[in-house]
Amino acid sequence: MKLKKIPELIECRFVNQSTKYSETEVRNILLTNLMSQVLFSEEEELLLVTSLASEQVLRTADIVGVQAVILTDNKPVIPSMLELAKEFDICLFSTKLSGAQVKEKLGSL
């Protein structure tokens, strides 16, 4: 699924739009607050859905090459998250929906 379809499918706002946003594809969705699980994942073209609002989310996302992160449950985005999303050129969305609602609306991608 093209990343640009996400705002059409769920109510969310852009925190950071990556430079290749319009052409980026995501094929796997990972719903977790455990960064250890993200690091253990073998999947590629990943969309990470999490309610963990910390720098480590973006750092972990960069390490495994996550294309986009959706921060759920209306969690406040700390400024350093935005800075890191820009630095790593990762698309970052924020939504008031829960992780389960996001996953349901996005389907299996």
Added chain:
Amino acid sequence: MIDIPINTEKAPSLISELVLKLKVRDVMNKGVITATKNTTLRTIQRLMKEKRITGVPITATEKLLGVISMDDIVKALDCGYIEEKAEKHMTTDLIVLEDDMPLSFAISYFDKFKFGRFPVVDKRRNLVGMVTRGDIISNLLVEVTKEVDELEKKIEKPETKEVNLKHNEYKIAKYDFANAGKPSNEIKRILKEAGLDPKLLRRIAITSYELEMNIVVHTLGGSLIVNLNDDYIEIMAKDPGPGIADVEKALQEGFSTADDWIRSLGFGAGMGLPNVKRVSDEFEIKSKIGQGTTVRSRIYLRSQGGKNENK
């Protein structure tokens, strides 16, 4: 007629310096189309049309005698003397610029006399060029762009201490979650810029990050040591304690001694060391209570995405 949009008194210092530094010869048009005093106004009119110019200097062996302007041609057509020679109708009361005058002087002349062009002469009063407002503006733009480029080069770049991954040691502090991950993100960036295969890159980055987080979460602090050569990258995590009581258990997925606080930060799920072992071509761990732990991971650069089966 376009104005030169420069107030030489109030212009920014860069422009002020440029208009003083540049000479008229730097902006003038050197390939001047001229005619002689015996050339007819009709010929000059055709010349103007063909060359798309609005004034033709009349010269004799390079000496400037006068100028025939578009106005002179219009008047000649109106009054019926278009076939007459230039000598009789050219403007001889000329205001000229010298080629070594500063550009600021030329700009003040354009403002003062409202002419569209000025002939440019050298010290011997020979015609060497023509200058228009357009010449000044376009040349100034080129010069400003050059100056800006030079200034940008001079601006001190933020200090980027480039890391040499052939051998580098990162100090990692206990519970320093604010900085945790920075070395690994840096290692990944450097290797990515070096054009490493993305799958290989991911394995190296995971190894580095997991070992780094292990030091942050489970030790008193330690070092992440990176050694890179043409064949492999070796990442070693060293700490002085407290050491792992049961190494075999620590390598089982899901076994962890991390508390709830660490887990609330997204770590401590007991997957770190097994994950490093999983992505490494060679993996070694030595630990002793009270003496600390050393974990060594080696990834061969020819192994590409998958693990190197020969190792």
